[in-house]
Amino acid sequence: MNASRAFAVTKRVLRDLKNDRRQLALIFIAPLLVISIFGVAFTGSVKDVRVVVVNGDTGVGNSSLSDKIISNFDTSVLNVAYANSESDAVGQVQNGSASAAIVFPSHFTQSVVARASGQTSVAPANTTITLLADKSNPNVSDPIIATVNTAVAQTIQGLGRQAPASVDSSNAVYGANAQFIDFFAPGIICIAVWQLTTLLTLISFVGERTSGTLFRLLASPLKESELVVGYAVAFGIIGIAQSAVLLSAAVILFHVTIVGDVLLAFGVIALLAIVSEGLGIMLSSFARREAQAIQFLPIVVLPAFLLSGVFWPIQAIPEWLRPVSYVLPTTYAVEAVRSVILRGWGLDKIYPDVIALLIFAGVFLVLATILLRRRE
Amino acid sequence: MKDDVCIRNLEKDFNGFKAVNNLSLRVKHGEIYGLLGPNGAGKTTAIRILCGLLRPSSGEAYVLGTKVPDPGVAQNIGYMPQELALYRNLTVHENLAFYGEVFGLSKRQIETREQALLKLVDLETSKNLLVDELSGGMQHRISLACTLLHEPQVLFLDEPTVGVDPDLRASFWRYFEELRDAGITMLITTHYMDEARHCDRIGFMRGGRLIAEGSARELLELTHTDSLEGAFLVYSRTEGLQ
Numbered sequence A: 001m002n003a004s005r006a007f008a009v010t011k012r013v014l015r016d017l018k019n020d021r022r023q024l025a026l027i028f029i030a031p032l033l034v035i036s037i038f039g040v041a042f043t044g045s046v047k048d049v050r051v052v053v054v055n056g057d058t059g060v061g062n063s064s065l066s067d068k069i070i071s072n073f074d075t076s077v078l079n080v081a082y083a084n085s086e087s088d089a090v091g092q093v094q095n096g097s098a099s100a101a102i103v104f105p106s107h108f109t110q111s112v113v114a115r116a117s118g119q120t121s122v123a124p125a126n127t128t129i130t131l132l133a134d135k136s137n138p139n140v141s142d143p144i145i146a147t148v149n150t151a152v153a154q155t156i157q158g159l160g161r162q163a164p165a166s167v168d169s170s171n172a173v174y175g176a177n178a179q180f181i182d183f184f185a186p187g188i189i190c191i192a193v194w195q196l197t198t199l200l201t202l203i204s205f206v207g208e209r210t211s212g213t214l215f216r217l218l219a220s221p222l223k224e225s226e227l228v229v230g231y232a233v234a235f236g237i238i239g240i241a242q243s244a245v246l247l248s249a250a251v252i253l254f255h256v257t258i259v260g261d262v263l264l265a266f267g268v269i270a271l272l273a274i275v276s277e278g279l280g281i282m283l284s285s286f287a288r289r290e291a292q293a294i295q296f297l298p299i300v301v302l303p304a305f306l307l308s309g310v311f312w313p314i315q316a317i318p319e320w321l322r323p324v325s326y327v328l329p330t331t332y333a334v335e336a337v338r339s340v341i342l343r344g345w346g347l348d349k350i351y352p353d354v355i356a357l358l359i360f361a362g363v364f365l366v367l368a369t370i371l372l373r374r375r376e
Numbered sequence B: 001m002k003d004d005v006c007i008r009n010l011e012k013d014f015n016g017f018k019a020v021n022n023l024s025l026r027v028k029h030g031e032i033y034g035l036l037g038p039n040g041a042g043k044t045t046a047i048r049i050l051c052g053l054l055r056p057s058s059g060e061a062y063v064l065g066t067k068v069p070d071p072g073v074a075q076n077i078g079y080m081p082q083e084l085a086l087y088r089n090l091t092v093h094e095n096l097a098f099y100g101e102v103f104g105l106s107k108r109q110i111e112t113r114e115q116a117l118l119k120l121v122d123l124e125t126s127k128n129l130l131v132d133e134l135s136g137g138m139q140h141r142i143s144l145a146c147t148l149l150h151e152p153q154v155l156f157l158d159e160p161t162v163g164v165d166p167d168l169r170a171s172f173w174r175y176f177e178e179l180r181d182a183g184i185t186m187l188i189t190t191h192y193m194d195e196a197r198h199c200d201r202i203g204f205m206r207g208g209r210l211i212a213e214g215s216a217r218e219l220l221e222l223t224h225t226d227s228l229e230g231a232f233l234v235y236s237r238t239e240g241l242q
């Protein structure tokens, strides 16, 4: 291994990039676009959902518990309309003009008061609010259900009654002010680096093969291992630059909070970029043209995107698919980068992930070298 | 084993197809050897074996006395692939500097040799242009310069003049003769038969085999033709009869 020859390769790759606007755009602008789209799409919480209330509650005297509950609805989430019959309300949900029907039974206040004062003969149906939601989109129905539940709890508390047990979740171990984007931003950054590094290496290497430059290099004193390492260093640097841009965008545009050591996160991402580079070189030996190389991309991107814990944790992935998650290098990178950024973990805690990535990098670089060394 | 290049009973089999078939030839020190033949004759395959890019199926090949493939000879050979083998997004200078560094040249060495070579191929003013911006002929000249930068002792030039205009071709051959006079050994392939008169010796290749060998004059006299193209056709026909 001759460091100056490997470094010549590194310089060559970086210069190539510097001179090629199309590649530069691919490296920096494309992921920025992706993180912005995800950021905008996912930070907006559910707002202004139309629900139809059917309030048959006659109240007791001039006080009505149902009116109190309705007045406690979070009006930024729910846009409340009224209907006279349950069938009318459900009809509106069915035709899509509303997302849920909320039905109060006719003797609601009276029954709740009676139940509260110890009467056991009250029929449960008379104290139950029926919520008929379009649950086909849980992202909409879950907030409706949560809002109604909260309003009920608030109303009961307002009456001076305490629930027999309660949960206080206002303090957090990690991620005190975290939004969903705080959770997935580290993952998106890892996936962007993974995908683009693999793609760029693939394209560069298929180019080296088709343009004949690889022949010239293989007939020169440059060793295959030096070529692989030279590329690895270049893409490690590019990966760090990419993640710096992406992380800045996440902080500036979406107020993602960074708790831990950014440099440690960059180190992990650089390691991931090296793994991707090895993969790209390996794949390039199975492609004769650039167009063939692009066909590998879905295989590289989709599993990583879905199964490495970017949007939902590995624990939420069906057990039979989990082995796939564990052979994806991105799983370890996403986990480590997220723990550093969101939880402030140090190397002492993320080292298992780092070791996994080091093993991937070692194996992939060796395999890439072996494939290059192969002579027909 | 005095000769700089020596091939003995070389065969290269691609899944049952013999691209090179029982090829034997020698290139003496300081000689220009022209390997001539139509497309598909096996010229590129033979050169790739000599440069260590392919493994022979049988037979052997020696370069500077070393049996190839062997990483040890790389420093002393210059290979100009049939493809231009340049980085299109890099400038002329960046290409030359990269190949220079790969061959372990110092910055100083790269600079002085770059200057001399660019002058030679008449591209001094294009030093900082992207290869992509150059014409095909200019790219060929840069490709040749990249091959010569580390001052190799043996040159393997695979169709160096294909797609090059006649003026430039003539100056390429003048330059090859100068290199030969300086003691450089060259194996050059071409399918332009007539420019091979500049070679000291010529081998006709067809279907992976060497069908005739000799100096241009010998080949013309033996076949009673007045062009190498005609000579090739004669050998090609008689080989077909055998």
Ligand SMILES: Nc1ncnc2c1ncn2[C@@H]1O[C@H](COP(=O)(O)OP(=O)(O)O)[C@@H](O)[C@H]1O
Pocket (backbone or CB within 6 Å): B014, B017, B018, B019, B037, B038, B039, B040, B041, B042, B043, B044, B045, B046
């Ligand atoms: N890697 C390969 N796999 C299969 N066939 C090949 C390969 N390389 C060359 N060939 C075949 O070998 C023959 C000789 O090719 P080549 O050496 O490139 O000829 P030339 O350079 O004289 O035009 C051609 O028929 C070509 O199709």
Ligand SMILES: [Mg+2]
Pocket (backbone or CB within 6 Å): B040, B043, B044, B045, B082, B158, B159
């Ligand atoms: Mg050829």
